[in-house]
Amino acid sequence: MRIAILGTGHLAEALGACWVRAGHRVTVAGRVPERAEALAARLNRAALPGARGDSGAVAAEPAARAATPRDVVRGADAVLLAVPWDAAAEVVEAAGGADGSWAGLPVIDPTNPVGHGVGVVLNPPGVSNAQRIADAAPGSHVVKGFHLVPSTQWGSAGAETTVVLCGDDPAALETTSTLVRDAGAVPAVLGPLARARQLEEAAGLLIALAFAGVDARTVVPALPPVQV
Ligand SMILES: NC(=O)c1ccc[n+]([C@@H]2O[C@H](COP(=O)([O-])OP(=O)(O)OC[C@H]3O[C@@H](n4cnc5c(N)ncnc54)[C@H](OP(=O)(O)O)[C@@H]3O)[C@@H](O)[C@H]2O)c1
Known part of the structure; x- marks a missing residue:
């Protein structure tokens, strides 16, 4: 896939590295061209054969490149909005x-x-931030997700990491699920984008617990999965 990433910070780098290692092409953009160029260079180093046990195949084109915000989504199969919540619409x-x-x-x-x-x-x-983003980009298919996992966990995520998603478009959910798997985790689709506020509240709870020194795993009971 061709993945556009807006933002050049922690999450952009962590997920960008997973995706270039999985063989995707990543284009990054931010407010400062030099920061986007520097991130693309780091992602290209992350994608090098042997950087993290990949197949060793040599790519015909760089895995990552920088672009302007206006150009970054051109030809993209998906966009990651790795920016502060209150800057997303802008x-x-x-x-x-x-x-x-x-x-x-x-x-x-x-x-x-x-x-x-x-x-x-x-x-x-x-009001969910996901809906605000959907309103800012008419016709796009917003998928809420990746927000409950700290960026530091990407690169070592495995079957114990579930990424909860919600969205209205089945194809966009499938694309995002593929990107979850390609980052090493397991996708779980909760429902339509109308559930995004609930997912954002869940993040607030987990963040509050973390700052209170409480391990969230001790709060959430280990309910067995229910087959329906
Ligand atoms: N880090 C995590 O563990 C984590 C986990 C889950 C979800 N998230 C969410 O992911 C998003 C990105 O988090 P992050 O940790 O990567 O943040 P970050 O390291 O601060 O990076 C955010 C990036 O957004 C861009 N940015 C900052 N302020 C902006 C503004 N006012 N307008 C436009 N762009 C701006 C900057 O890139 P440029 O300067 O190049 O424009 C910056 O590098 C946040 O919404 C956060 O809640 C983060």
Whole structure:
């Protein structure tokens, strides 16, 4: 796949590295061209044969490159919005999403619209950040996900890491599920994008517990999976 990543920070680098190692092509963009160029260079080093036990095949083109926000989604199969929650709509607009050019594109929203250390959801009641992003990019297919996993876990994630997703478009959910598997984890689709607020509240709870020094695994009971 060709994956566009907006943002050049921790999550962009962690997931970008997983995806280039899985053989995808990643294009990154941010506000400062030099930061995007530097991240693309690091991702190309991460993709080198032997960088992390890959097949050793030599790619015909670089695994990663930098682009401007306007160009980053051109030809992309999916977009990751790895930016602060309150900048997401502005970033979508700067990348042309408001004019309808993102129509049909799967847009992965990993943002956590919660107060740092407190975990209170900062959007008005009933409003999800995922829906705000969908409203900013008419016609795109937003999928909420990747927001509950710390960036430091990517690269060593395995079957014990489940990435909960929600979204309205089956093809976008399938694309995102593939990207979850290619990052080493297991996808679980919760339902439509209307469930995104619940997933964002869940992030607030987990963040609040972490800052209170509580291991969330001791709070959530080990309910056996229910077959329906
Ligand atoms: N890190 C994690 O463990 C983690 C886990 C789950 C979810 N998330 C979510 O993923 C998103 C990114 O997190 P992160 O940890 O990667 O953050 P980060 O390291 O701070 O990176 C965010 C990137 O967004 C861009 N950015 C920052 N402020 C911006 C603004 N006002 N307008 C436009 N772009 C801006 C910056 O790239 P440029 O300067 O190049 O534009 C920056 O590198 C957040 O919404 C976070 O809640 C993070």
